[in-house]
Amino acid sequence: MFFILLIAPIFTGVIRKIKAKIQHKIGASIFQPYYDLIKLLKKDLVISSTSSWIYNVAPYVYFITSLAAVMCLPAVYQLKGFSFYSDLLVIVYLLVAGRIFMALAGLDTGSTFGGMGSSRELLVSALVEPALFLIIITVGANPEITSTSVFSIYDYSVKNSSGIFSTINILLFAAMLMVMIAESSRIPVDDPSTHLELTMVHEAMTLEYSGRHLAFIEMGTYIKQLVFMTFMANILLPVGLNMENVLVGLGIYLLKLVIITLLVGFIEINTVKFRLFSLPNYAAIALIIAVLGFLTRFVLR
Amino acid sequence: MSSNQLAVFFIVSVIFYIIGALASLSSFSSSKWSNRLSNTFALLASSLLTYLMIYKLTYSGDVSINIDFNTNIPFLDMKFNIDNLSAFFIMIISIVAIIVSLFSYTYMSHYFSEKNISVFGCLYNLFIASMVLLVSSSNLLLFLVFWELMSLLSYFLVIYEHEKEEVQKAGRIYIIMTYTGTACITAAFVLIAAYTGSFNFTSINLQSIPQGAANIIFVLLLIGFGTKAGIIPVHIWLPYAHPVAPSNISALMSGVMIKMAVYGLIRFIFNILPMGHLWWGVVLLCVGIASALFGITYSIASTTNIKRLLAYSSIENMGIILAGLGIMLIARASGNYFLLSLSLTATLLHTLNHAVFKSLLFMGAGAVQYSVHTKNMEKLGGLIKKMPIASVLIFVGCLSISAVPPFNGFISEYMIFKTIISSISYFASSQSFLMVVVLMIAAAALALTGALVAFCFVKFFGISFLGMPRSKVADTAKEPGKPMLVALAIAAVLCLLLGIFPNFAINLIHSVDSQLVGIKTLGAALPLTVPRELPVHNSSLNISSGLIAILLVILGALSLLVVMALRKRTSVERYNTWDCGYTKLNSKMQYSATGFSKSLRIIFRGLFKPARDLKITEGVAPYHIKAGRYTTSTVKFFEKYLYQPFVSTIIYFSRKMRFTIQTGSIHAYLMYFFVIMVLMLLYYSITA
Numbered sequence: 001m002f003f004i005l006l007i008a009p010i011f012t013g014v015i016r017k018i019k020a021k022i023q024h025k026i027g028a029s030i031f032q033p034y035y036d037l038i039k040l041l042k043k044d045l046v047i048s049s050t051s052s053w054i055y056n057v058a059p060y061v062y063f064i065t066s067l068a069a070v071m072c073l074p075a076v077y078q079l080k081g082f083s084f085y086s087d088l089l090v091i092v093y094l095l096v097a098g099r100i101f102m103a104l105a106g107l108d109t110g111s112t113f114g115g116m117g118s119s120r121e122l123l124v125s126a127l128v129e130p131a132l133f134l135i136i137i138t139v140g141a142n143p144e145i146t147s148t149s150v151f152s153i154y155d156y157s158v159k160n161s162s163g164i165f166s167t168i169n170i171l172l173f174a175a176m177l178m179v180m181i182a183e184s185s186r187i188p189v190d191d192p193s194t195h196l197e198l199t200m201v202h203e204a205m206t207l208e209y210s211g212r213h214l215a216f217i218e219m220g221t222y223i224k225q226l227v228f229m230t231f232m233a234n235i236l237l238p239v240g241l242n243m244e245n246v247l248v249g250l251g252i253y254l255l256k257l258v259i260i261t262l263l264v265g266f267i268e269i270n271t272v273k274f275r276l277f278s279l280p281n282y283a284a285i286a287l288i289i290a291v292l293g294f295l296t297r298f299v300l301r
Numbered sequence: 302m303s304s305n306q307l308a309v310f311f312i313v314s315v316i317f318y319i320i321g322a323l324a325s326l327s328s329f330s331s332s333k334w335s336n337r338l339s340n341t342f343a344l345l346a347s348s349l350l351t352y353l354m355i356y357k358l359t360y361s362g363d364v365s366i367n368i369d370f371n372t373n374i375p376f377l378d379m380k381f382n383i384d385n386l387s388a389f390f391i392m393i394i395s396i397v398a399i400i401v402s403l404f405s406y407t408y409m410s411h412y413f414s415e416k417n418i419s420v421f422g423c424l425y426n427l428f429i430a431s432m433v434l435l436v437s438s439s440n441l442l443l444f445l446v447f448w449e450l451m452s453l454l455s456y457f458l459v460i461y462e463h464e465k466e467e468v469q470k471a472g473r474i475y476i477i478m479t480y481t482g483t484a485c486i487t488a489a490f491v492l493i494a495a496y497t498g499s500f501n502f503t504s505i506n507l508q509s510i511p512q513g514a515a516n517i518i519f520v521l522l523l524i525g526f527g528t529k530a531g532i533i534p535v536h537i538w539l540p541y542a543h544p545v546a547p548s549n550i551s552a553l554m555s556g557v558m559i560k561m562a563v564y565g566l567i568r569f570i571f572n573i574l575p576m577g578h579l580w581w582g583v584v585l586l587c588v589g590i591a592s593a594l595f596g597i598t599y600s601i602a603s604t605t606n607i608k609r610l611l612a613y614s615s616i617e618n619m620g621i622i623l624a625g626l627g628i629m630l631i632a633r634a635s636g637n638y639f640l641l642s643l644s645l646t647a648t649l650l651h652t653l654n655h656a657v658f659k660s661l662l663f664m665g666a667g668a669v670q671y672s673v674h675t676k677n678m679e680k681l682g683g684l685i686k687k688m689p690i691a692s693v694l695i696f697v698g699c700l701s702i703s704a705v706p707p708f709n710g711f712i713s714e715y716m717i718f719k720t721i722i723s724s725i726s727y728f729a730s731s732q733s734f735l736m737v738v739v740l741m742i743a744a745a746a747l748a749l750t751g752a753l754v755a756f757c758f759v760k761f762f763g764i765s766f767l768g769m770p771r772s773k774v775a776d777t778a779k780e781p782g783k784p785m786l787v788a789l790a791i792a793a794v795l796c797l798l799l800g801i802f803p804n805f806a807i808n809l810i811h812s813v814d815s816q817l818v819g820i821k822t823l824g825a826a827l828p829l830t831v832p833r834e835l836p837v838h839n840s841s842l843n844i845s846s847g848l849i850a851i852l853l854v855i856l857g858a859l860s861l862l863v864v865m866a867l868r869k870r871t872s873v874e875r876y877n878t879w880d881c882g883y884t885k886l887n888s889k890m891q892y893s894a895t896g897f898s899k900s901l902r903i904i905f906r907g908l909f910k911p912a913r914d915l916k917i918t919e920g921v922a923p924y925h926i927k928a929g930r931y932t933t934s935t936v937k938f939f940e941k942y943l944y945q946p947f948v949s950t951i952i953y954f955s956r957k958m959r960f961t962i963q964t965g966s967i968h969a970y971l972m973y974f975f976v977i978m979v980l981m982l983l984y985y986s987i988t989a
């Protein structure tokens with residue numbers, strides 16, 4: 001858990017660095033997100049006078065549910081953690097819980113932007129939800145697993161390590177990448193670095209927050225991003241899951257995460273933010289790739 | 302308790318309902334007393350029934366409670382048989398009835414000076430009793446009698462505020478649709494009786510219905526019960542009738558009455574009809590997911606009325622339940638008993654959960670209406686500060702329906718997805734690819750539905766309870782009375798308990814399951830305190846919602862510690878919401894319910910055909926706007942493209958008929974008689 005808390009922000013830092021490098025800029029240090037978090041935690045809070053308890057509770061709920069979700073997915077095979085809830089579906093529902101609270105908080109302040117952000121955020125996540133579920137189902141409904149339990153899936157991939165780079169996994173990986181970009185509000189879907197009305201999805205929702213509330217939200221977002229990256233690294237790319245040495249396993253895990261980060265950074269550089277109403281197409285592409293993965297596994301064998 | 306004792310107590314509780322009805326009617330001079338009496342008796346009877354049914358499900362195994370009264374009316378033997386399935390549904394009815402009766406104590410008080418409470422109390426008790434007797438009757442005719450009674454009583458309750466135009470229209474649509482449904486059910490029953498020669502459930506011989514007739518019966522039952530369940534395209538009465546009924550009645554109707562259709566489908570298709578084809582299940586599944594998706598999109602995009610939003614959401618939930626039933630039939634047709642019992646458990650659990658949280662939400666809407674006197678979301682807002690306790694309780698309902706762990710909606714939706722995953726994996730290994738594709742579409746559609754439910758209830762709660770009050774009435778809202786809060790609290794606690802300890806409910810369902818499916822999937826019941834593995838199958842359900850709750854609490858406590866440490870160093874300031882430099886942020890600048898759902902309306906514009914109309918009165922210059930009026934509208938798809946053409950065709954032909962057949966000339970009428978008589982005589986002489 002502390003490990004996750006430690007490593008989660010760095011990937012955002014890495015993405016920013018990669019973007020800067022490709023644009024021939026120097027860019028901030030990859031540890032900049034940590035500095036930001038620490039600074040935010042030290043700052044005073046300004047709370048909107050129209051808000052209620054939901055506004056105060058939401059950052060923590062968002063943080064806790066993201067953390068609980070990432071704890072469903074152990075980094076290496078040996079760290080099996082909590083077997084009572086390590087289930088892929090539980091991850092989705094936990095993230096939904098956090099999202100509901102954040103969206104309500106966006107409405108709670110009575111600001112002109114908050115509601116817009118909530119509405120858009122919920123729309124985006126609803127659009128990619130079918131693709132996400134299809135990916136989970138394709139992984140879980142494999143007749144040799146028939147379970148969405150993370151450990152059954154880990155056990156299966158450790159035993160059948162030959163088929164890692166199969167068509168199915170590549171397709172699912174691509175679909176998951178698109179889902180991840182949408183869910184962690186990254187570029188073609190949302191621009192996390194501006195506060196411009198036209199681009200705002202996630203940022204509009206959290207516009208009123210300050211101080212430690214904002215720190216918890218940022219942290220929640222980093223962790224949420226890590227949930228999807230770990231999913232891609234360990235479930236769709238299960239290389240080196242079962243290393244004798246746990247530290248080597250962790251190293252491989254981190255390496256995989258960095259590769260995914262590179263991929264995300266590369267995509268961010270080469271795309272622009274889409275219009276809100278072209279997002280259904282984006283989601284449809286993700287869904288179709290997931291459907292192809294599903295069909296490859298179950299029908300076109 | 303033996304089966305006979307249970308039967309006696311069952312009769313006693315039904316008599317309580319009848320006493321309640323009569324007592325309410327007899328104290329017509331005092332609204333207060335008739336309200337008290339009717340609710341007290343309903344409460345007593347329902348509590349007794351809840352206890353009896355939980356006792357029966359837990360301890361008496363597969364032994365049914367039998368109550369027989371022989372009458373000398375042919376075919377109409379008063380045979381009541383409460384097996385585990387009936388007991389489960391009686392339990393749902395009585396739990397919801399307890400909560401709603403408590404709620405009614407104060408809720409009805411705002412009708413005291415205007416309406417006749419004693420008639421309402423009488424109808425209310427009889428309505429609950431009719432549903433209890435409906436699920437316990439074991440004779441086709443008796444079933445039909447109580448079905449009819451239930452529909453009629455609910456009709457009278459829906460039109461309780463009959464002086465309003467809107468209520469009359471809703472009542473008209475409801476009664477027409479309900480009779481359409483009943484007609485189909487009657488036809489199906491006639492067919493069943495014709496082939497089996499018997500009206501009693503127990504003596505109906507499964508094998509004697511030929512497959513062709515069984516298909517027809519299936520379709521008739523699907524339309525008949527589907528009308529009550531509110532599946533598309535026969536759902537149209539539901540979004541009219543639920544909002545206009547008094548809120549305690551909408552809680553009962555949405556929480557319980559539409560579940561009678563689920564009971565009917567399970568009882569007749571599952572228990573009485575022979576094995577059936579795969580396509581039965583596929584049809585049910587498709588209809589279910591279509592209703593789910595349609596219901597929830599309408600719930601978000603086309604209404605700002607809180608009760609209509611909840612009514613559309615009921616269509617969505619019934620869709621999910623029907624999809625579960627569809628998988629059940631698919632599993633039965635392909636002989637997979639594990640899948641059968643899994644889907645039955647998931648479906649029944651969702652039925653129970655929906656009954657609890659939907660009645661909570663409807664009562665919550667009632668509480669809002671009671672204190673604010675409006676159902677329009679655009680006039681609400683900021684209620685969380687005016688009615689803090691009620692809004693927390695309603696919030697629990699919203700979280701439950703959005704399947705947030707560890708509330709109860711989560712566990713049943715989780716199980717439904719588990720069911721789909723198990724069935725995909727089963728059909729993939731048995732090479733039936735068409736089924737795999739169908740189930741894939743169902744899974745994707747249900748996932749979308751699930752996410753849209755969250756959207757819908759953020760809209761519901763966020764717009765009506767958060768932000769700034771959008772009207773004067775919302776600003777002066779007050780907490781509703783104590784009994785109302787207690788009722789809401791019981792329902793909310795039940796949501797949490799069913800979520801944290803789902804094993805209690807699942808064990809009850811399991812006795813339904815073992816009786817209905819005929820196999821036991823689990824040896825011994827698990828202790829209730831450790832909901833470690835759900836008792837359906839070892840490998841298919843592997844989470845413990847109780848422990849998830851504990852984990853979330855621990856994580857919460859840890860982050861609270863961090864906050865405590867930081868709190869000393871930082872200060873908190875309360876200030877206005879950021880208003881972009883404009884100094885008077887007012888409630889009109891907030892996002893409205895219409896605005897919140899606009900993006901969805903645009904994405905689904907093929908379905909909604911949104912139209913807007915902007916009328917501006919200009920002042921001295923083109924940009925000086927004196928007044929503006931903005932109206933939006935959406936199209937009710939099925940009403941416009943299915944019902945309206947149908948109705949206008951009927952009217953067209955009726956009009957034609959009137960001029961050609963009903964000419965008003967006695968001679969012509971006499972000739973009709975004569976021709977028909979000749980035809981009948983001919984027919985008789987040929988067949989004889």
